[in-house]
Amino acid sequence: MAEAKEAYISILEKKLAELTGIEVDQIKKNQFANAADEAVAIREMASYVEGIVVQQAGVAQAGTVSPQIAQMFAHINAELGEERGAHALPPLKYDFNALEPHISGMIMEIHHTKHHQGYINNLIAATKKLVEAEAANDVSAMNALLPAIKFNGGGHLNHTIFWTNMAPDAGGEPQGAVAQAIDESFGSFQSFKDKFSAASVGVKGSGWGWLGYCPNQNKLEIATCQNQDPLQITHGLVPLLGLDVWEHAYYLQYKNLRADYVKAFFNVINWENVNERHENARKNAGH
Structure with a gap:
C-alpha cells in the first residue's frame, strides 16, 4: 500500500x-x-x-x-x-x-x-x-x-x-423556481449559503455536501453523506446540488483550507442545471 x-x-x-x-x-x-x-x-x-x-x-x-x-x-x-x-x-x-x-x-x-x-x-x-x-x-x-x-x-x-452542477462564468444567486424554493425552505439565499457551507465544511473526513429535494414534503433540504454514499439512498432526497469535499477535490489548490474551497465553489455553481433538476424532481413527485 x-x-x-x-x-x-x-x-x-x-x-x-x-x-x-x-x-x-x-x-x-x-x-x-x-x-x-x-x-x-x-x-x-x-x-x-x-x-x-x-x-x-x-x-x-x-x-x-x-x-x-x-x-x-x-x-x-x-x-x-x-x-x-x-x-x-x-x-x-x-x-x-x-x-x-x-x-x-x-x-x-x-x-x-x-x-x-x-x-x-x-x-x-x-x-x-x-x-x-x-x-x-x-x-x-x-x-x-x-x-x-x-x-x-x-x-x-x-x-x-x-x-x-458547475460551469464557467457561473455562480451568483439563482433565479426562477429554485430561487423561490430556497427562500421558502431556508428564509433567504444567504441563509441557505451559510447553512450549506457550514454543513459541507463540517463533514468529518471524506464526503459530500448536498442540496436535495424532499418529494414527500415538496421542499428543499441540506444534507451530508460520508464517502460516496448516494444522497437518495441515504436520505431519501433527490440530489440537486452536490459538493465533493474529499481532500483530493481541493487539497492541491487550497491545502487544508476546506472553507476557502467551499466559498470558491459558489463562483462556479451552474444554477440553470440546479433549476432543471429541481423542476424534474417536482414533476416526478407529482407537484
Missing part, C-alpha cells in the same frame, strides 16, 4: 511540474498523499471485489438480496441512461481549466480522468461478479458486493452530478 501511494505521488509530481513549473521539492509530500487518498480507496475496493468468491450453483444458500443494489443501478440509469454494467465516463461540457481560478485545471483533469474513471472501472468489475453470483443464486455473495456497488456506483453517480 505504501508503494502504491508513493507511485501515485510520483505521478502527481510529474504532472504538476509539467503544467505549472512549480518546484515540487518545495511542496511537502503529505499534501500529495492527501490528494492520493481517493485513489487508494479505489484500489482497496478493487481488491475487495476480487476477493469475493462466488459459490457454485446448488451450493449457495438462499436469502434476501439487499434492495439497495437495484436502487443504486436505478439511480445511475435515471441520471445517465446507463444499463447495469454499461458504464462510461461522461465527458465534461467545458475544458479542464474553464473553472479557474476557483478550481484548478490540474485538479479537474486528475479528478475526472483518473478518480471518476476508477469508480467506473470498479463498478463494472463488481457488476460482472454480481451477474456471476446471480447465476449461482449466491445471495451471500450478492450482498457482499453491496459495499462495492454502493461505493463505486455512488462515486460514479455523485461525480456525474457534480460536473454538471
Whole structure:
C-alpha cells in the first residue's frame, strides 16, 4: 500500500511540474498523499471485489438480496441512461481549466480522468461478479458486493452530478423556481449559503455536501453523506446540488483550507442545471 501511494505521488509530481513549473521539492509530500487518498480507496475496493468468491450453483444458500443494489443501478440509469454494467465516463461540457481560478485545471483533469474513471472501472468489475453470483443464486455473495456497488456506483453517480452542477462564468444567486424554493425552505439565499457551507465544511473526513429535494414534503433540504454514499439512498432526497469535499477535490489548490474551497465553489455553481433538476424532481413527485 505504501508503494502504491508513493507511485501515485510520483505521478502527481510529474504532472504538476509539467503544467505549472512549480518546484515540487518545495511542496511537502503529505499534501500529495492527501490528494492520493481517493485513489487508494479505489484500489482497496478493487481488491475487495476480487476477493469475493462466488459459490457454485446448488451450493449457495438462499436469502434476501439487499434492495439497495437495484436502487443504486436505478439511480445511475435515471441520471445517465446507463444499463447495469454499461458504464462510461461522461465527458465534461467545458475544458479542464474553464473553472479557474476557483478550481484548478490540474485538479479537474486528475479528478475526472483518473478518480471518476476508477469508480467506473470498479463498478463494472463488481457488476460482472454480481451477474456471476446471480447465476449461482449466491445471495451471500450478492450482498457482499453491496459495499462495492454502493461505493463505486455512488462515486460514479455523485461525480456525474457534480460536473454538471458547475460551469464557467457561473455562480451568483439563482433565479426562477429554485430561487423561490430556497427562500421558502431556508428564509433567504444567504441563509441557505451559510447553512450549506457550514454543513459541507463540517463533514468529518471524506464526503459530500448536498442540496436535495424532499418529494414527500415538496421542499428543499441540506444534507451530508460520508464517502460516496448516494444522497437518495441515504436520505431519501433527490440530489440537486452536490459538493465533493474529499481532500483530493481541493487539497492541491487550497491545502487544508476546506472553507476557502467551499466559498470558491459558489463562483462556479451552474444554477440553470440546479433549476432543471429541481423542476424534474417536482414533476416526478407529482407537484
